Amino acid sequence: MSETEILRYQGISKRFGGVNALVDVSFAVNRGEIHGLVGENGAGKSTLIKITGGIYRKDSGQVFWNGTPVDVASPIEAQNLGISIVHQEIPLCNNLTIAQNVFMGSLITKGFTPDWPAMEERTVELFRQIGQEVNPRQKVGELSVAMRQLTAIVQALRSNSQFIIMDEPTAALTPGEVETLFEVLRKLKDEGTTIMFVSHILSEIMAITDRVTVLRNGRHVSTVNTGDTSIPEIISMMVGDIPPPVHKASIAKRDDVMLEVKNLNKESLGLKDISFRLYRQEILGVAGIQGAGRTELATCLFGLYPPDSGTIEVEGKAVTIRNPRAAIEAGLGYLTEDRRHLGIFSDMNIWQNATAVIVDQLTKPGGVLDRQEIDEVASRSVRELRIRTSGLEQKIRYLSGGNQQKVMLARWLNAKPKILILDEPTRGVDVGAKAEIRRVIQELVSQGISVIVISSDLEELLNISDRVLVMANGTIKGEYLAHEATTDKVMALATLK
């Protein structure tokens, strides 16, 4: 155990149901360094962060803090040790001032009343420590994302954190703000604070970190000095040595445009000037890192957040999509990435979930549900998609993630769309269900449907798609035919800031 190590992970493993999130991860973080943590989505970064911060419990392995084994059972214990996480979504109270937020957990009191002047003064001092001037009485709700982040950092300093984990800190920052953040991080480092910097943007990893750890599929690949490596090397560590994907012959009809999107803009979602075509029977992949605007594009097309400007044509006819109902009528279907909140009706059963989009068509006069027809449709879905369930009356929340996803897929297949947008269709599902879902996608295109697949699993995306659009910063940066694309090429385009 070296003196310089502040934190050591020894053989950390964590399973969620049938999924191995972390497998035997071991590495150490040195005192006073900025340590990068990278990996594709699903590589296990968040799980490791959450175990460190006491949000999840590890299944096996040991965490050493300053050389002593610790079992961090809750976020409060983590904080008492001196570990803080600055999350992507920063949990601050918008209705309170900066000083009130900074001292929320442990007010300075004078007698029985909070001593606000003292806390405000201390807040100003703490901000000066990281080179910032603030008005401690400003409401947090009025602050920019960057300032909120700094407030969270100051909160961590206030609680004497020695180890601060920054989870995707630059995702919502402008280039100027990123520079400010980096200055702050360097100052903290000079004062002896250790920082774990988690980011998708490899140029930032190169710019700010001393060492970098790469995770892949829940396993530790390598921890290297940043100075001794390069972006291409990190990318290849992230995606692994993948055999060149075997392409099934594309059956896309490239003279038959199914969907054409021209100059689509949606300011509130950060979508800028998006134009692309989708051909009949094509599988079009959309690649990009988190925050690139892929899901935003899908929800915009589907009318959940209608576009500010731009045109959408389906089979050569212009359509106006102001809400999901209109999108469905135009022939679109959208399988959400957020199955739990935007997909399933967790207290409803299989047949209800599988027929939700077409329930009005499965009625007898007077709006009475035609249970016979509904059962037929739902049973067919269960059979064709091989959904493992005890029966149509089973509540969907008792199904595994993969089977829930199949029910969601069934919901959209039953609506018989011309264009199906699948947003992270294989996220959080086991290997068997993954293969099943891919089989269904192949079958769909053979039936004449066009499919758009959004996935963070790049390897899989390249394998399944005929063509891939690469998005970054809310716009399309380029496209590749699948047979000419490689994960390296796509990642390089996707991580352009």
Added chain:
Amino acid sequence: MRSTSGKIAAEGPAAQATGTIPVYRRLFQRQEFGVFLVLILISVFFSVSTTTFLTMPNMLNVLRQVSINGIIVMAMTFVIITRDIDLSIGSTFALVSMSVAILFNTYGMNIWLASLIGLILGGILGLINGIITVKGQLPPFIVTLASMMIYRGMALVISGGVPAAVRLPDSFFMLTGARLWGRIPVPSLWFLGATIVAGFVLHKTSYGFKVYAVGGSAEAARLAGINTDRVRITNFVIIGVISGLAGIISMSYLSSVTPTVGQGIETQEIAATVLGGTSMLGGVGTILGSMLGALVLGIIRNGLVLMGTSAYWIELITGVVLVMAVLVSSYAHREKR
């Protein structure tokens, strides 16, 4: 998202096929079981502690007493399942019955026509609540709190604050307020009818399906192409019409109406609905549960009166029993998860 799927997968074995489980187990698992248990317990308690509780006349009395609240509880179930609330029902109740009484007494209008207009008025009052809440994206609690005052004010204004006696034609009275064969109270038949219709609509039609979907997750429902605004507004119209109907039946039974009638019934309705297992978080609830909830509240009141409890104590005890009943009910419900 991995954590989610993992958790759900882990719960999987807990819920196996409903088809292979013995009947008593299935009964246990139903969400109405908790309130059913409470109903049995208090009924046994009053049967033992009084000699008059478990008699046919008293049972019919209970049915009559719960029928007015019970009718409205059916509509309240729909409203609460979609995560809304309507506090203005008591005022709608008064405004509609007062309007019908005035149309009948002062303008000599045919009572059937007057009642029809009353129901339409109830629907409009609900529609106003619904449109302001849904289209204005305002909390229903605030909107219907305001309309509770406004509708009550209107009832007071049109009546001049004076109660009205109504001498209804026999044909109308027979079908709304009387006791059949001098025994069976007609309002309780309306309660039964409302239960059957509500149960059918909520559990057997595509509308009921959408109510659950909107309550379960409004965003998911919207993504599935359901017009969530329309469903919620329709619910407000339904509860408006039903409150009006209950007002008319009450007017018929009492042969009179006061502008202050129905004050505070919203708390009773909400209590009964929640007692019956409907979740204030939306998406969960059944008509059977709500019916049992209404019966439980009615029986507590009736039993305490029979025991000679003072009116002051009845209010207090009802509150205590309510909170205990909800605890029992939610405990029974939680076990199922």
